[in-house]
Amino acid sequence: xxxxxxxxxxxxxxxxxxxxxxxxxxxxxxxxxxxxxxxxxxxxxxxxxxxxxxxxxxxxxxxxxxxxxxxxxxxxxxxxxxxxxxxxxxxxxxxxxxxxxxxxxxxxxxxxxxxxxxxxxxxxxxxxxxxxxxxxxxxxxxxxxxxxxxxxxxxxxxxxxxxxxxxxxxxxxxxxxxxxxxxxxxxxxxxxxxxxxxxxxxxxxxxxxxxxxxxxxxxxxxxxxxxxxxxxxxxxxxxxxxxxxxxxxxxxxxxxxxxxxxxxxxxxxxxxxxxxxxxxxxxxxxxxxx
Amino acid sequence: xxxxxxxxxxxxxxxxxxxxxxxxxxxxxxxxxxxxxxxxxxxxxxxxxxxxxxxxxxxxxxxxxxxxxxxxxxxxxxxxxxxxxxxxxxxxxxxxxxxxxxxxxxxxxxxxxxxxxxxxxxxxxxxxxxxxxxxxxxxxxxxxxxxxxxxxxxxxxxxxxxxxxxxxxxxxxxxxxxxxxxxxxxxxxxxxxxxxxxxxxxxxxxxxxxxxxxxxxxxxxxxxxxxxxxxxxxxxxxxx
Numbered sequence: 001x002x003x004x005x006x007x008x009x010x011x012x013x014x015x016x017x018x019x020x021x022x023x024x025x026x027x028x029x030x031x032x033x034x035x036x037x038x039x040x041x042x043x044x045x046x047x048x049x050x051x052x053x054x055x056x057x058x059x060x061x062x063x064x065x066x067x068x069x070x071x072x073x074x075x076x077x078x079x080x081x082x083x084x085x086x087x088x089x090x091x092x093x094x095x096x097x098x099x100x101x102x103x104x105x106x107x108x109x110x111x112x113x114x115x116x117x118x119x120x121x122x123x124x125x126x127x128x129x130x131x132x133x134x135x136x137x138x139x140x141x142x143x144x145x146x147x148x149x150x151x152x153x154x155x156x157x158x159x160x161x162x163x164x165x166x167x168x169x170x171x172x173x174x175x176x177x178x179x180x181x182x183x184x185x186x187x188x189x190x191x192x193x194x195x196x197x198x199x200x201x202x203x204x205x206x207x208x209x210x211x212x213x214x215x216x217x218x219x220x221x222x223x224x225x226x227x228x229x230x231x232x233x234x235x236x237x238x239x240x241x242x243x244x245x246x247x248x249x250x251x252x253x254x255x256x257x258x259x260x261x262x263x264x265x266x267x268x269x270x271x272x273x274x275x276x277x278x279x280x281x282x283x284x285x286x287x288x289x290x
Numbered sequence: 291x292x293x294x295x296x297x298x299x300x301x302x303x304x305x306x307x308x309x310x311x312x313x314x315x316x317x318x319x320x321x322x323x324x325x326x327x328x329x330x331x332x333x334x335x336x337x338x339x340x341x342x343x344x345x346x347x348x349x350x351x352x353x354x355x356x357x358x359x360x361x362x363x364x365x366x367x368x369x370x371x372x373x374x375x376x377x378x379x380x381x382x383x384x385x386x387x388x389x390x391x392x393x394x395x396x397x398x399x400x401x402x403x404x405x406x407x408x409x410x411x412x413x414x415x416x417x418x419x420x421x422x423x424x425x426x427x428x429x430x431x432x433x434x435x436x437x438x439x440x441x442x443x444x445x446x447x448x449x450x451x452x453x454x455x456x457x458x459x460x461x462x463x464x465x466x467x468x469x470x471x472x473x474x475x476x477x478x479x480x481x482x483x484x485x486x487x488x489x490x491x492x493x494x495x496x497x498x499x500x501x502x503x504x505x506x507x508x509x510x511x512x513x514x515x516x517x518x519x520x521x522x523x524x525x526x527x528x529x530x
Contacts, residue, residue, distance in 0.1 A: 011404060011413075017392035195390050201350065202402040202449070203378030205371070290350060290370060 008215055015199075016192055016212055025184040025217065026224035029274060032177040033228025033267050034235075036170050040266060041236050043166025044259040050159040057148035059086075059125055065117040065140040072117045075143070078135045079119060084127025091118040120148075177270060178277040181217060185281040188213055196286070206286045213282045214275055221274035225267035233263075299323040299359070300457055300488045301347060306356035308342055308513075316342050317513045320356070324490065326456075329483045331499045332492040334510035340492040341385075341461055343510065347490060348382045348459045349373050361456065378406055381450030381487075383460035387442045389434040389449075395421065395441075396430040399448045406453060420448045424478070440471045447475065451482055458482060460491045464498055476501055 063079070065071055076090040096115050100108035107113065117140070123132070129145065136143045149156075189196065196209055255263075301324040308317040317339045324330055332340050345351035346358060349365065358366045360376060381402075389398045399420055400413045421427050424444035434442050443463065450458060458479070464472035476498055483489050493499070499507060509516050 009410060011397060011400065011410060014393060014397060015390075017390075194388075198388055198390055198401070199405060200374075201348070201377065201382060201388075202405050203374045203376075204405045205374045208405060287370075290352065290373075 008212075012212065015195060016188075016216055017195075023184065023187075023220070025181065025220040026227070028180040028184075029177055029221050029224030029270065030228035030231070032173050032180070033225040033270055034232045035228075036173050036266055036270065037229050037232025037263060038235060039166050039169045039173070041232070041255070041263055043163050043170070044262065045255060046159050046163045046166065048255065048259065050156050050163065053152065053159075054149070054156055057152055059123045059127070060148040061121055061123065061129070062146050062148065063117075063119045063121070063136050063143050064146065065143045067114040067116060070117075071140045072119065074139050075117060075119050075136060078139055079121045079132065082132045082135050084123045085121050085132065086124055087122040089120045091120070174270065174273060178273060181221065181274045181277045182281045184220075185213060185217060185278045186285060188216065189282060189285050196289075200289070206283060209286060210279055210282045214279045217278035218271060218275040221271045221278075222267075225270040225274075229263075229267040298326045300326040300328075300361060302357075302359040303346075304357040304359075306346065306353045306358060308339075308346065308351065309354050315354070315513060317346070317353075320515060322508065322515060324488060327483070327486055327488055329479070329489045329502060329505040330491070331502070331505055331507045332490060332510065333494065333496075333499070333507055334516075336494075338510040339513040340510055342513075343508075344382075344459050344461050344490070344492055347457070348380050349377050378402065378453065379456045381453070381455035381458040383443075383446050383450045383458070383463050385462040385465055387434070387446040389442055389445055391434050394431045394433060395426060395437065395445045398434070398445055399452055401449060402453045416452060417448075420452050421445075424448045440467045443467050443471065443475070447478060451487070454485075455487060457488045457490070460489070462493055463491060464493060464495050472498060473501075 063075055065075065072090050072092070076088050079085050079088045093115055096118060097108050097113075100113070100115070104113075121132075123129070133145055136145060192213075199209055303320040303322050306317060306320040307315050309315045320343070332343060334340055342351065346353055347360075349360070353366055356366070357364060361379060363376070365373070365376060389395075390401070393401070396417055400408075400417045403413045403416065418427065418430070421430050424447060426441060426444055426448070429437060429441060432441075434445065437445065447460075447463070450460070460479070463475055463479075467475065472495065479489050479491065480502065489505075491498070499505065
């Protein structure tokens with residue numbers, strides 16, 4: 001049975017003597033698991049947010065007419081009847097001034113302030129912009145049509161960079177956890193060198209010896225990674241309830257079930273990685289003996 | 291036993307040499323064969339190479355030259371994955387006992403059986419019987435540190451013979467025990483030998499050799515068998 005090594009008899013468990021969870025391995029793995037959980041959740045949330053944002057603005061455009069407030073209704077009507085336009089949202093003078101008030105204060109209410117006309121509109125995917133532009137410019141020759149995606153592109157690029165950075169950090173931390181497991185396995189081999197020699201002497205195979213260490217490290221890694229993941233999940237919940245961005249993290253749109261499943265699987269993946277690394281490290285070390 | 295014997299051999303050494311690292315050879319040109327079911331004493335002064343020769347016999351060391359056949363198989367250059375089944379046919383009593391200190395006497399004795407795949411139920415009876423045989427039935431759960439030297443010796447012997455090895459190798463088994471215990475050990479070895487186990491005992495104890503009629507002797511000096519004919523005698527003239 002492939003996983004038979006996991007189910008040791010009490011006698012086999014006694015062979016390594018020291019009780020489980022005493023060494024540093026579970027703690028190191030717990031810290032790695034905690035960090036991986038936070039970083040992975042952040043990365044996934046960023047990926048989803050970037051995806052949702054990109055999708056939302058993919059076919060969204062803005063018509064801006066400098067000092068053209070008087071044309072607002074006409075522009076909105078022209079856009080609504082244009083081919084391929086699916087939604088139109090005219091930003092009223094009042095809204096524009098309220099928005100400007102955040103930067104200009106009471107001066108935003110001044111009649112001397114030239115307030116542009118702004119109409120946002122969505123198109124069907126692949127719609128031709130030329131007839132739309134002709135209709136708009138027939139009403140306001142100075143009108144400019146810009147794609148939202150062009151304005152948001154630098155932000156999306158930054159978000160995707162951070163997302164890849166998070167992915168890289170997860171790999172880096174997994175590598176660090178694997179390195180810690182290698183050191184732990186070598187330390188355990190040194191500690192139990194005498195037992196290994198006696199076992200080899202009575203005819204134990206490398207695989208029999210390896211299973212002892214593999215089982216111990218697998219259990220340490222499972223406990224450590226689950227503890228770290230639970231702590232990470234608690235921190236994410238706290239952030240979600242205390243900060244708006246974290247609230248977004250926990251929102252259904254940011255972390256769909258598939259992402260939650262990925263996060264749930266992370267500690268088990270880390271355990272499998274640690275177990276495999278421990279097996280390889282022990283087998284490699286034993287090959288140096290007779 | 292010399293090389294000319296017709297009896298089946300359990301071990302054959304052919305021009306065997308051994309050196310550790312880049313040092314001088316500690317064993318040189320060993321040519322002899324041990325008959326299956328024989329009783330052998332390995333003697334010689336300290337540093338003569340007795341322990342090294344035993345290590346070759348119980349497959350803890352490879353020769354740096356020459357060939358060793360054990361149980362009819364050439365094992366000098368066998369892959370290490372091939373060695374465990376042969377090691378299970380060899381029992382070893384170490385001078386320092388080599389008991390695992392965090393295991394009870396019971397678990398130490400049971401180790402070879404468990405390594406060979408026996409279940410807890412299969413282990414229970416034979417180990418209790420073996421502990422009773424060596425007079426330690428009431429110390430089964432004791433850790434080695436709580437046992438006397440003689441008791442540890444008996445646990446080590448019980449572990450060495452629990453799976454009825456074809457070859458039993460003992461390194462100075464009487465070095466740490468009193469005369470009475472040495473005598474009892476000898477009886478134990480003789481009884482095992484009568485059951486068909488080949489016994490090889492490294493010892494300085496001439497009394498032990500004299501008390502074992504029929505046993506043969508290999509004398510090592512400076513890493514070589516000193517009898518130039520390669521014959522092993524019981525005991526050689528120098529020890530009578």
